[in-house]
Amino acid sequence: MESLQMQLLHLLQEDCRLPLEKLAVMTNATVETVATVIDDMERNGIILRYAPVINWDKTDRERVEAMIEVRVTPQRDQGFDAIAERIYRFDEVKSVYLMSGAYDLLLLVEAHTLKELAFFVSTKLSTLETVTGTATHFVLKRYKSDGVIFEGNDGDKRLVVTA
């Protein structure tokens, strides 16, 4: 059986609005224990925040996303961390990964318009002194993100009553 911590993480990942009482019943623990374990995970940075998974394409918000490959010159003593921080501090940057392979950092960047995003790359990102090159790939469609399928027929296909 999974540890209490793992069970709670999986349940919360599925639905972070589950009340403590239900979590306790489902994991066969007391409400106090569940509360303590969750508090600890919040304090230790295992749980960072409770956020919904949003399909922005279904809202009327203007939005454009791009994956940007970035090549950089790592700095003595600090490696990639310092330059990564210089980049992830920008609000437009939603995710940053250090990668193996042909480039160093992979960014997920979001802006309201194509123009705004292009402006970010040309004036903010490319101009950083350690950035030696970028390649921007616009996101055309999001099929699945964080384990959630965004479009597709995933409804219940069972009969209503079976023996």
Added chain:
Amino acid sequence: MSFEPSRYLNQTILEVPKSGIRKFFDVAATMPGAISLGVGEPDFVTPYHIRNAAINSLLDGETAYTSNWGMLSLREEIARYMQDRYHLTYDPKKEILVTVGASEGIDLSLRVLMNPGDEVLIPEPSYVSYAPGVIFAGGVPVPVPTSEQNGFALMPEALAAAVTPRTKAVILPYPNNPTGAVLDRPLLERLRDVFVENDLIVISDEIYSELTYTEEGHTSIASLPGMHERTIVLNGFSKAFAMTGWRMGYLCAPAAFADVMCKIHQYTILCAPRQGQVAAEEALRQGREDGYADVLSMRESYNQRRRLMVQSFRDMGLSCFEPLGAFYVFPGIQKTGLSSEDFCQRLLREKKVVTVPGTAFGASGEGYIRCSYATGIAKLTEALDRMADFVASL
């Protein structure tokens, strides 16, 4: 004289009633917003790597018959699985038959055992197909009631009391649908004594074996000394691997039994569908390599929901025996003053929640309803809230 079809039909079969579950289906299927706790199958979709194996098999053009017994490679996986999980030893060449669901196994077992008038003991409440299956095979079903007081387990005393000179076999359906009851080893040992003493054959339907929520897990009656020779074990992929629609099952039995069952299977079915067999083999092979990760994660999820269900029914003030197997709870609704049938009908009409009256599983199911927890947590919670409102309104 007008043409009357029923004159031509087999009287015995005509007299077997249709399943009581059907009418709830007909009502619920047309009701928008209804939440169903009436589904007797996993809410998970078959794991993708298993589906993918079947897709690849089709792309490779594997569209021909297999051996009547099923693909030997699959039977070898089943033999290993039975050994690893349940300490059961079967020869994949002549003691394992791949069937079209465990359902075919029920039918084959009964057909090879029944001479006209032979009696079969069936714990009750239990799955709807056993008694009709006995009748179709020319035998006589004899219900042996179980009770909440005994955890819906088959009690050796009740079993012994039901034995007559015509009793030939017993169906042992644990973990049980609809009650969720399981049988632990000490009880199985006591039952074994009754089986052996009365020279009974046991048809052990273990389709829910992987969904057992006790530390020791499922024990097969066939693993007890003296039982291997007189037990037909039925199992399959439907519940453990969320593969109901594939119709993939198997039976394990001593060669003398298996051989005769294969004779019927050979003439009536020929072989189980090939892509189902390929998928089933993938399920077991991958399971053996990754410690049955698919099964474990599904079981963990069912177990969490199981606890939520039991607690919620108890909070409603209903009696609720703690089921330790399958994915059903079987709460008692006696205190509401309603019959099982009325309770389910009104719950459906007034709150749009589908449940199944206990009486669909035998007369001794009166006073109980079957609720499946093979449904997502959000829907389950909503259904439980509606049921709490309903019970409070009575």
